[in-house]
Amino acid sequence: MSASDFHWLQMRIAEEKERRDRETMILDRLPQAAAQVEHALATCVANYIAAFGPRAASIESKDSVIHVVVREETAGVVWRERSRIEVVSVPTIPGFQIDRAGSPLLIEVGLLPGEKLYYRDREKDQYLTMEELTRRILDRSMFPKLKE
Numbered sequence: 001m002s003a004s005d006f007h008w009l010q011m012r013i014a015e016e017k018e019r020r021d022r023e024t025m026i027l028d029r030l031p032q033a034a035a036q037v038e039h040a041l042a043t044c045v046a047n048y049i050a051a052f053g054p055r056a057a058s059i060e061s062k063d064s065v066i067h068v069v070v071r072e073e074t075a076g077v078v079w080r081e082r083s084r085i086e087v088v089s090v091p092t093i094p095g096f097q098i099d100r101a102g103s104p105l106l107i108e109v110g111l112l113p114g115e116k117l118y119y120r121d122r123e124k125d126q127y128l129t130m131e132e133l134t135r136r137i138l139d140r141s142m143f144p145k146l147k148e
Helices: 007-052 130-142
Strands: 057-062 065-074 078-090 095-100 103-112 116-121 126-128
Touching: 007 057, 007 065, 007 078, 007 095, 007 103, 007 116, 007 130, 065 130, 078 130, 095 130, 103 130, 116 130, 126 130
Parallel strands: none
Antiparallel strands: 057 065, 065 078, 078 095, 095 103, 103 116, 116 126
């Protein structure tokens, strides 16, 4: 008896090869996904700064981590940090781990047909548009006193 005699084994080998190829493609696209998320967050931060002043927030990227800091003015003169958000690329997900002031969020990145990226909230098992993703990342930190 040879390995080719086991139909289930051949099917599972083919499935595993396909899974590995898909995983490699996603990992290759993860830097592009991170750049898209960073661009979207930078746009949101720029709008927030336009509304509340140049010290109200900042964004920077360093060593594959996107840092967003939100500040508030106290006593009319002193700006203090209200919250800090970190978006870290995590190849083992593959996707992002987002720390929003101690409230973690895991976002899986995947490929749709046509090699279009998708984002999925792992905890809620929900697919997200870029608008929904940026809201989940920034809303609580930028607007803590407003209801969701």
